[in-house]
Amino acid sequence: MSRVEQVKAKERDAVKPAKSAGPQALPLWPGVIRYYWDFLPVERKECIVTLHEGNTPLLRCRNLERAVDPDLSLYLKLEGLNPTCSFKDRGMTVAMSKAVEDGSRAVICASTGNTSASAAAYAARAGLRAYVVVPQGNISLGKLSQAMIHGAKVIEVEGNFDVALKLVREAARQFPITLVNSLNPYRIEGQKTAAFEICDHLGKAPDYHFLPVGNAGNITAYWKGYKEYLDIGRLSSLPKMMGFQAAGAAPIVLGRVIEKPETIATAIRIGNPASWQGALAARDESGGAIESVTDDDILAAYKLLADSEGILAEPASAISVAGVIKKQKEGIFRAGDVVVCTLTGHGLKDPDIAIRQSAQPIRIPPDLNRLKEFFERESVR
């Protein structure tokens, strides 16, 4: 066997231990409910609404380690690779399945975009009606287009997310519509499976877990997941939970409601998070922190991810990497620490930002000489 063949055979044996003459059995990932069913409240199999969300890559990032701190083991949890391209699908499969189990006909949510996209898609799959209330002018086009094409009734409100959330909470009280924001406890149940996956992939909990904080459901959910794994003896330690908010939308950091939150990261443009207490508990029980970084820090991390690792995450997601950079400068890490950042949503949700942060395309006539001139300027020979 040649050297190349030997390497290939070794890799193949590592990922596919079972050999057979015909096609290899490649198990179908069943989605988070069936895989982690013992931990989830759904009771009836026929009510499961799934797009086979979950099992997202946990990517080791050597280039980022070199750029940020070569002594860290840095992993990204790519939640933008869920079916509607954000982490919301984990919670939505459980919330929607329970809505079906409970005989609901319609769901409603307020959203900065991703929840509405996920709710619309899962409602379409379940045959339920979806109503989504979004802040007018402050939701990225990708997210809005998802909600619309999946047939949700989109209601744009003149106000921010906090205003929209207040409205839908009241609507869900007055009409027979199921609220599928993360105030719905089934959303948190589903989202905690991301923590299970990280531990199942690493074989232990990370030392630090960095993630964005908006309405604060996700940090609450991860912490619940880690604690449940500890309680059943699958872990011997817990991570420090490191939540990050944008400086212009940092109510938890400042300890007060922000009436007019502002940030380029529209996903986390929230001034009065519903799961505020859950975020504080995650921070305090884990010995972690909830801090803020500026929009410039967010964009620098966004660009670094794209340039150095080939990962396009939305700005709200890049804040977790901006957080690692901030804390590295403060010197909190020890050599060998395992750090996981959740990248909550895909960068294609907001292509305008990608285009604004990049060199613009070069235009030429269809003439080979002009292309040659270009490559000469580039010094490609």
Ligand code: F0G
């Ligand atoms: N990252 C992205 C991409 C998000 O869309 C959100 C929240 C967060 C982070 C923060 O998560 O709210 O659990 O603290 N998006 C919500 C929405 C508010 O409506 O899509 P959180």
